[in-house]
Amino acid sequence: MMLSRTADSMFWLSRYVERAENLARILDVASRMASLPSAYAGSSNEWESAIATAACDVAFHAKYGEATRENVIAYIVADPDNPSSIKNCIETARSNARAVRTAMTTHMWVVINDAWHDVQKLKLSRLDETGLRKFLNFIKEVSLHFDGAAYRTMLRSDHYWFQRLGTFIERADNTARLLDVKYHILLPDKEQIGGGLDYFQWTSILRAIEARTAFHWVYRETVKPWLVADFLVLSAQQPRSLLSMYTRLNEVLDELSENYGRRGPSQRLAREVLGNLQNSKPKELFQSGLHEFLSGFIDKNNELGAAISQQYLQ
Amino acid sequence: MAKEQTFDEMNGTDGTVREGYVHLAEWLKSIPPDILANRRTEAEHFFRRIGITFNVYGDDQGTERLIPFDLVPRILTSPEWKVLSEGLEQRVNALNMFIGDVYGAREVVKAGVVPEDLVLRNPSFRPEMTRIRPAKDIYVHIAGIDIVRVDADTFYVLEDNARTPSGVSYMLENREAMMRLFPELFSQMRIAPVDHYADNLLTTLRSVAPDSAPGEPNVVLLTPGQYNSAYYEHSFLADKMGIELVEGRDLFVRSNVVYMRTTQGPQRVDVIYRRLDDEFLDPLAFDPSSMLGVPGLMSAYRAGNVTISNAVGTGVSDDKAIYSYMPDIVKFFTGKEPILKNVPTWRCREPESLKYVLAHLDELVVKEVHGSGGYGMLVGPHATKAEREAFGKKIAADPQGFIAQPTLALSTVPCYIENGLAPRHVDLRPYVLSGADGVRTVPGGLTRVALKEGSLVVNSSQGGGTKDTWVVE
Numbered sequence: 150m151m152l153s154r155t156a157d158s159m160f161w162l163s164r165y166v167e168r169a170e171n172l173a174r175i176l177d178v179a180s181r182m183a184s185l186p187s188a189y190a191g192s193s194n195e196w197e198s199a200i201a202t203a204a205c206d207v208a209f210h211a212k213y214g215e216a217t218r219e220n221v222i223a224y225i226v227a228d229p230d231n232p233s234s235i236k237n238c239i240e241t242a243r244s245n246a247r248a249v250r251t252a253m254t255t256h257m258w259v260v261i262n263d264a265w266h267d268v269q270k271l272k273l274s275r276l277d278e279t280g281l282r283k284f285l286n287f288i289k290e291v292s293l294h295f296d297g298a299a300y301r302t303m304l305r306s307d308h309y310w311f312q313r314l315g316t317f318i319e320r321a322d323n324t325a326r327l328l329d330v331k332y333h334i335l336l337p338d339k340e341q342i343g344g345g346l347d348y349f350q351w352t353s354i355l356r357a358i359e360a361r362t363a364f365h366w367v368y369r370e371t372v373k374p375w376l377v378a379d380f381l382v383l384s385a386q387q388p389r390s391l392l393s394m395y396t397r398l399n400e401v402l403d404e405l406s407e408n409y410g411r412r413g414p415s416q417r418l419a420r421e422v423l424g425n426l427q428n429s430k431p432k433e434l435f436q437s438g439l440h441e442f443l444s445g446f447i448d449k450n451n452e453l454g455a456a457i458s459q460q461y462l463q
Numbered sequence: 464m465a466k467e468q469t470f471d472e473m474n475g476t477d478g479t480v481r482e483g484y485v486h487l488a489e490w491l492k493s494i495p496p497d498i499l500a501n502r503r504t505e506a507e508h509f510f511r512r513i514g515i516t517f518n519v520y521g522d523d524q525g526t527e528r529l530i531p532f533d534l535v536p537r538i539l540t541s542p543e544w545k546v547l548s549e550g551l552e553q554r555v556n557a558l559n560m561f562i563g564d565v566y567g568a569r570e571v572v573k574a575g576v577v578p579e580d581l582v583l584r585n586p587s588f589r590p591e592m593t594r595i596r597p598a599k600d601i602y603v604h605i606a607g608i609d610i611v612r613v614d615a616d617t618f619y620v621l622e623d624n625a626r627t628p629s630g631v632s633y634m635l636e637n638r639e640a641m642m643r644l645f646p647e648l649f650s651q652m653r654i655a656p657v658d659h660y661a662d663n664l665l666t667t668l669r670s671v672a673p674d675s676a677p678g679e680p681n682v683v684l685l686t687p688g689q690y691n692s693a694y695y696e697h698s699f700l701a702d703k704m705g706i707e708l709v710e711g712r713d714l715f716v717r718s719n720v721v722y723m724r725t726t727q728g729p730q731r732v733d734v735i736y737r738r739l740d741d742e743f744l745d746p747l748a749f750d751p752s753s754m755l756g757v758p759g760l761m762s763a764y765r766a767g768n769v770t771i772s773n774a775v776g777t778g779v780s781d782d783k784a785i786y787s788y789m790p791d792i793v794k795f796f797t798g799k800e801p802i803l804k805n806v807p808t809w810r811c812r813e814p815e816s817l818k819y820v821l822a823h824l825d826e827l828v829v830k831e832v833h834g835s836g837g838y839g840m841l842v843g844p845h846a847t848k849a850e851r852e853a854f855g856k857k858i859a860a861d862p863q864g865f866i867a868q869p870t871l872a873l874s875t876v877p878c879y880i881e882n883g884l885a886p887r888h889v890d891l892r893p894y895v896l897s898g899a900d901g902v903r904t905v906p907g908g909l910t911r912v913a914l915k916e917g918s919l920v921v922n923s924s925q926g927g928g929t930k931d932t933w934v935v936e
Contacts, residue, residue, distance in 0.1 A: 151726050152713050154724070263512065311726075
């Protein structure tokens with residue numbers, strides 16, 4: 150048993166830390182794709198895709214118009230007008246952490262508090278490539294530390310389960326969005342699907358989640374779109390695949406319902422999404438429209454977030 | 464009194480190291496300065512990391528600041544502490560009896576010990592409380608009594624804090640920091656521990672649960688939220704006690720019972736350690752615009768279904784006008800001479816005193832009767848002529864609102880300042896817990912330091928710092 154407000158803060162604290170990491174990964178992909186030889190540069194739109202993937206395209210265009218490297222990085226890293234900038238995510242995470250200091254272990258607090266202090270000190274305008282890479286790595290490490298601290302130091306009780314729920318819902322959302330980056334990127338006319346640029350873009354997505362090597366261990370093949378989709382959606386081996394995330398979410402929700410002695414809408418919904426994933430076939434997934442599938446998933450995932458909130462956090 | 468030479472708690476008035484400080488003085492001499500400098504950086508890092516910060520009102524810039532922490536401990540010997548702790552127990556018992564009497568039979572007024580208007584027209588007097596008796600007749604479960612010292616034998620009570628005294632987290636964290644930084648000193652000296660404070664506090668709070676509470680009463684700490692200046696302390700104490708840290712919106716009242724909203728539905732609350740002023744507790748009873756409180760809380764309180772700690776209305780006992788009557792109050796209720804003295808005080812409400820005060824502003828400290836936190840006071844000897852004149856007008860316009868005291872030669876303790884050790888003025892706030900099973904103190908308390916040279920103002924909002932307080936055998 151815990152205060153609903155505390156559970157809510159744990160949930161959102163974890164989501165915001167995870168979101169900061171995910172935004173870092175989105176910028177990472179975009180920046181990798183943009184670093185292709187100049188022959189391709191004129192016709193691709195990596196930065197536009199980053200904005201679309203981060204789901205902030207409307208507000209971005211209202212402020213900046215054109216999606217240039219500078220604009221996009223400025224907006225996603227630290228723009229005060231962007232409530233979901235990486236800097237604001239850290240800010241919101243810390244504010245939630247302050248509200249629930251007692252529900253966290255010292256380790257977790259220290260990670261968030263240090264990160265917040267560091268981000269205050271950093272000069273984040275006009276980052277060059279080295280500065281950007283350093284910053285993105287820093288953010289990824291913060292999230293990794295936080296996740297590890299939670300995993301290793303928290304008592305296995307509802308405090309922990311709500312922390313995990315927030316993390317997994319946000320991570321599932323992000324895996325789906327990262328995979329969807331490809332949908333938003335136009336291949337230049339002269340390029341063929343399965344050609345060099347296409348290959349490079351799919352590889353960038355794998356790299357962004359540090360799964361390039363793992364992919365080869367699992368598939369022992371060159372990178373092919375439907376295999377990447379299979380890996381990130383249906384693989385039980387890939388820890389951040391949608392299937393893995395929903396397996397974890399179901400485990401946590403089951404622990405919670407056993408502990409509280411009551412099941413509810415969130416348990417049912419999570420079970421349904423998992424069932425759908427388990428019944429999907431890799432080839433079909435790709436042929437019937439990956440973007441449509443991912444959009445549908447993102448909606449369901451949001452629904453689960455709302456159901457958890459309704460059931461426990463109010 | 465103001466003419467006396469400053470008493471240094473380590474070096475006395477003549478430079479001879481006093482009992483209790485001998486070992487520390489030798490150690491300070493032997494330790495290389497750069498080690499001290501390193502440890503200070505370490506301490507600052509420690510405090511910043513665990514987030515012991517406070518918010519300063521009216522300051523947009525540094526909304527989160529560290530209270531400066533001084534490395535040199537302040538030492539009291541156990542005989543000194545014995546006198547202090549007995550005096551504190553006596554004083555807090557008297558405070559509790561006084562408040563019960565003020566909201567009950569008012570014998571203290573009938574006997575002419577305290578003027579009636581000071582009680583009834585006191586802005587902190589809560590008429591509601593004449594119809595409510597708190598569990599076990601205890602009102603002030605947690606008191607912070609501010610004490611100053613002027614020489615080897617004389618301690619004065621400067622102020623009683625009977626509402627929501629803060630600062631105890633610094634007492635505990637300062638000790639934690641010192642034990643990390645100077646473990647050798649703790650192995651060489653016999654320093655009385657303080658870390659059982661949180662256990663004592665929880666035991667105290669449980670002991671005053673209402674009779675209708677179940678065997679294991681549910682105690683919560685009610686905070687105004689994370690933007691409050693003492694939020695760190697609230698979360699720290701809740702954590703140490705293992706109780707929920709709640710905000711007003713986490714609680715609700717149904718059929719005169721208080722509940723908190725949890726992930727498993729409503730759970731009953733029996734004792735509320737509130738760190739929220741009376742006015743904000745219940746919008747239905749007090750300030751209707753308060754978003755911080757719990758509608759209906761006072762009805763639940765009246766129905767005897769919840770204990771509010773400290774009780775509502777304790778402020779009637781701790782303003783500076785009542786303060787001047789405390790020696791008589793102690794005598795009246797305990798039948799004994801007060802062990803702890805009061806600072807001599809002129810009440811400006813009395814015409815003779817007013818005349819004296821206005822004529823001697825340059826040697827007096829003048830305080831607002833209802834002020835706190837070092838705001839709204841005049842330190843005569845340190846003020847400019849213009850400041851004194853302006854303040855004099857304020858006093859003359861509202862004599863009821865002010866008291867004056869001599870500028871005390873507060874004791875000093877060596878502090879580690881930029882270029883080495885230097886004496887700085889200190890005070891002491893011990894925390895006194897009153898439960899159904901008696902009064903508890905932990906040896907020592909919070910020592911506050913006026914870090915500016917010559918300054919007498921120790922409040923953290925005014926540039927004060929803190930140091931660890933050791934009671935040694």
